[in-house]
Amino acid sequence: MHSSFARPxxxxxxxSPEFMTRRAWWLLVANLLVPGAGPLLAGNRRFGRAGLRxxxxxxxxxxxxxxxxFVLRSVLFFPLTTSWGLRLLAWVxxxxxxxxxxxxxxxMRQAKLIRVDALARGLVLVVALIATLIPVFVGGFVATQIGVVRNTIDNIFGGPNAGLKVPADGRINIMLLGGDEGEDREGVRPDSISVMSFDVFTGRVTTIGLPxxxxxxxxxxxxxxDMYPDGYTGCNVDVCYLNSVYTEVTVWDYDMYQDAADHGSEPGIEATKDAVEWITGLDIQYYVMINMQGFADLVDAMGGVEIDVQxxxxxxxxxxxxxxWTPPTAYIEPGLQTLNGDHALWYARSRYETxxxxxxxxxxxxxxxxxxxLPGAMAQHSTDIMNALDEVVTTDIxxxxxxxxxxxxxKSRGRDDNVxxxxxxxxxxxENVAPDYDYGHTLIEDALDGNVPDATQTSQ
Incomplete structure (x- = not known):
């Protein structure tokens, strides 16, 4: 008595067309589970062993x-944010x-399809063809998406930069600037200024917002x-605000910070960083400048951003x-809203009665x-988001x-102890007083220690 299991x-x-059909299915499924197993089981040991390896x-x-x-994610991320690492990953x-x-x-060559039952031969061939083409298309698609990421990283981080910086007191401090420009103002003004201070051991982030x-x-x-040894007063622009520093240095084209461009920065940013370091008492390792107009394009590329408007x-x-000038006629209404780029920009910019x-x-x-x-949006709109980021972000990281x-x-996402x-x-x-920056340093030190500031206590 013969059975299919008795035949090697x-x-x-x-x-036996019946046995050859079952054999073809066994080889096909085995190779789907472990590429190379099909040829190995069929007798092509050299090819199969190479596939298994x-x-x-x-x-x-x-x-x-x-x-x-789970253990050392930064070691994994380091090569995946370099050109060579991403190029290697795409080829893999x-x-x-x-x-x-x-x-x-x-x-399929080893399966000897000519010996397979005639009625099943077409189905085996179609399944094998699909199983042959899908990996190529998937591999090509993933490689293409990795190429988009690599191009974005090359464009954003591929120019001159500040070089690798050692954390200061166990922290990496990044200055975030939201650059805004318009027909009614001279030059760019970073209307949004903050510092994100990351604890390199825990990932806990302390965000310091600066008006x-x-x-x-x-x-x-x-x-x-050297220009303002007694503080930023009597400046060469209309008001001596923090966001005026960038404008003054840029518009007047002062001969200072000559090496800024060689480090991926510019004089206005370096001057602002010198002010932010004085105000906060922190060493700033890197900066990120976000173009607010391009920011609207990023939100559109994401398919909108959901905000609970209060x-x-x-x-x-x-x-x-x-x-x-006329009063505004359009409003963003309270409630859970999905804002497009234009509305998100107004949500961040609006100054009317606020x-x-x-x-x-x-x-x-x-x-x-x-x-x-952003991570969820990347799954559906990765190419558009990457292209938008290229127009939005400037940095020396x-x-x-x-x-x-x-x-x-x-690491910082979802932590309850972020401040x-x-x-x-x-x-x-x-307001109407000279700010007490010594007290500000105390508030910042407390915040870095994880203490939420008491809103009932002021410096005056």
Whole structure:
């Protein structure tokens, strides 16, 4: 009595179409589960063993990546945010897809389809063809998407940069600037200024918001300190606010910070950083400048951003005496809203019947919402988002180091001990008084220690 299980796969009874059909299915399924297993079982040992070795190598790499993800994620992210690392990863996915296709072709050759039952032969061939083409298309698609990421990283982080910086006191401090420009103003003004301070051991982040209207501040040692040794007063622009520093240095084209361009920065940013370091008492390792107009394109690329709007927001500015000014007629209504790019920009910018401090809070809400929703949006709109990021972000963070920062950002997500401190009323008085920056340093030190500022206590 003969059974299919009594016939070895390597020496089949080619005279039995029924057995050859079952054998073909066994080889096909085995090769789908372990690329190379089909040829190995069918008798092509050299080819099959090579396939198994590659498959085992792939499994080892995946296990190592999984271990690094949970144990030492920054080590994993470092090569994945460099050109060479991403190029290698793209070739790995494409090459593995092609190799899976080759093993399936060899499996079908070993299956001897001519000996398979005539009625089943077409179905086996169609399934094998699909199993051959899908890995190639998937590998090619993944490689293409990785190429988009690599191009974006090359464009954003591929130019001159500040180089790898050592954390200061166990922290990496990044200055965030929201650059705004318009027909009614001269040059670019960073209307949104903050510092994100990451604890490199825990990932806990302390965000320090700085009102653009801060006055009576100084500069750490450097060209701006030499120009304004007694503080930023009597400046060469209309008002001596914190966000005026960038404008003054840029518009007047001062001969200072000559090496800024060689480090991926510019004089206006370096001058602002000197002021922010003086105000906060922190060493700033890197900066990120966000173009607010391009920011709207990013939100559109994401398919919108969901915000729980707490109060009616006018899509317009206050009357500043400009000829032809009219009150706004469009509003963002309260409630859970999915804002498009234009509405999100007004949500962050609006000054009509509101304060700068309320605007700072809205900008923080928008920033947090985008960071939280961006990973999910990447799954559907990765190409559009990557292209938008290229137009939105300017930074001196080098390749590789952005992987370390990304790891810290992931660690910080959802933590209950993250702290937000705005050097603004009511905790820090700046209206009609000279700000007490010594007290500001105390607030910042407490915030870095994880202590939420008491809104009932002020510096005055």
């Amino acid at each position: 796969l390597r020496q089949p009874d080619v005279s 590659l498959w085992l190598l792939w499994v080892y790499v995946l296990i190592a990546a999984l271990v690094l993800w 996915f494409l090459g593995y897809g092609i190799w899976m296709a080759v093993t399936m072709v060899e499996t 653009r209207t801060l006055t009576d501040f100084g500069f750490v040692d450097g060209p701006m300190h 109060e009616r927001i006018a899509m317009g500015i206050n009357d500043d005496g400009s000829p032809g 304060t700068d401090y309320a605007r700072m809070e809205r900008q923080r809400e928008l920033q947090d919402a985008i960071i939280a929703q 080098p390749k590789g180091e952005i992987g370390v920062v990304a790891d810290l950002a992931l 937000r401190l705005d050097l603004a009323p009511p905790v820090f008085e700046i």
